[in-house]
Amino acid sequence: MTEEKSLHMAGFWIRLAAIGIDSLVVVGAAYLVVVSARAYAHYVPLEILAVALALSYSAILIGAHGQTIGKFLCGLHVLRKDGKPVNYFTGILRELIGKPVIALMLPFGLPVAIIRVFGASEAGGALLVLFSLFLFVFYVMYFVKTKRTWYDDLSGTFVQQEFPRKKRDSLVLALVATVSASALLLQTIVCIKYYGLYSDLLPYSSARPASDDRDPGRLIDVSSLEPSKNPRFVRWLDANAFSPVDYAVQAASTHQLVVFGEMHNVKSQISFLAEAIPALYHRAGVR
Numbered sequence: 001m002t003e004e005k006s007l008h009m010a011g012f013w014i015r016l017a018a019i020g021i022d023s024l025v026v027v028g029a030a031y032l033v034v035v036s037a038r039a040y041a042h043y044v045p046l047e048i049l050a051v052a053l054a055l056s057y058s059a060i061l062i063g064a065h066g067q068t069i070g071k072f073l074c075g076l077h078v079l080r081k082d083g084k085p086v087n088y089f090t091g092i093l094r095e096l097i098g099k100p101v102i103a104l105m106l107p108f109g110l111p112v113a114i115i116r117v118f119g120a121s122e123a124g125g126a127l128l129v130l131f132s133l134f135l136f137v138f139y140v141m142y143f144v145k146t147k148r149t150w151y152d153d154l155s156g157t158f159v160q161q162e163f164p165r166k167k168r169d170s171l172v173l174a175l176v177a178t179v180s181a182s183a184l185l186l187q188t189i190v191c192i193k194y195y196g197l198y199s200d201l202l203p204y205s206s207a208r209p210a211s212d213d214r215d216p217g218r219l220i221d222v223s224s225l226e227p228s229k230n231p232r233f234v235r236w237l238d239a240n241a242f243s244p245v246d247y248a249v250q251a252a253s254t255h256q257l258v259v260f261g262e263m264h265n266v267k268s269q270i271s272f273l274a275e276a277i278p279a280l281y282h283r284a285g286v287r
Contacts, residue, residue, distance in 0.1 A: 009147040010076050010159040013176060020179035021070030026054045055096055063091025074175065075162045090155050098151025106136045248276045252284040 030050040037044040061068045066078040066086050078086055078094070086094075143149055148158050220233065227234045242250060251258045260276075262269040280286040 008161045010074075010161040011147060012143065014074050014076065014161060015159060017175035017179065018068070018070035018074040018076055020183075021073055021175065022054075022058065022068050023070075024179065024182065025069050026050055026057055029053060055100070058099075059091045059095035060088075061091075062086060062095055063088035071159075076159050077162065078157050078159055081156050081158060086155075086157060090157060094151055094155035094157055098154040101154075102139070102150050106132060106139065244272055245276045245279050249279050249284045252280050252286050 027050055030046055030053050033049060034044045034046050058068055062078050063086060067076065071077065080086055080090065139150065152158055220230070222237070248258070248260070260273065262273055
């Protein structure tokens with residue numbers, strides 16, 4: 001076998017470059033769908049669509065050809081351990097099962113999701129994150145030694161490259177630089193937009209609600225009120241209290257600007273916004 005056709009086990013940087021190219025392809029396709037749907041007054045969540053496209057895109061192409069667009073451009077090919085081509089079952093096992101499972105185990109995966117959704121004590125959260133970091137370090141060490149990922153082991157595959165080392169290194173450098181520069185440019189544009197918004201809102205940041213002038217020592221927790229002991233407070237609540245959605249509608253009806261904040265992945269806050277949006281549209285005239 002000649003040097004030009006010789007195969008090399010693909011290393012970290014060339015595989016990262018292929019992932020970067022595939023990410024640009026998937027995100028670009030998802031963005032086109034989102035923009036097209038928006039033109040017809042339909043909302044499509046970019047993040048969910050991008051994840052769905054990424055999983056189906058990689059599973060189908062790996063199963064059919066052993067290559068995605070990124071892997072093709074980088075000269076990478078996914079093969080079974082015996083050197084034979086992969087099939088759709090292997091592609092599904094590798095891309096739809098192996099990769100998501102590994103992603104959940106690594107930092108910012110399942111441990112962070114558990115903390116965000118269910119909450120955790122400071123010590124418990126730290127242990128989850130430390131355990132995740134330990135897995136990540138072990139995962140990197142395993143890849144450096146074997147040039148195989150855990151999802152390669154799960155699916156019985158490995159990744160090879162058909163370029164000699166000199167050409168491979170040059171290609172990796174060019175691809176990583178291109179992908180990194182594109183990502184940096186996009187992030188810079190986003191930061192500039194946010195800075196403009198921050199500058200526009202800065203004059204209003206010193207506004208203080210009336211509640212700031214209250215004496216904290218005189219505040220009473222609503223849950224501790226009893227009709228027999230605090231009839232005046234109870235009567236006031238009966239006459240003036242709003243449900244969260246009604247309060248949002250009342251605020252939006254009487255103010256030109258109402259800011260809503262929510263924590264991603266916290267179900268109660270997402271549910272509130274989902275319930276409030278139709279009410280804000282129909283009852284408060286928010287457009």
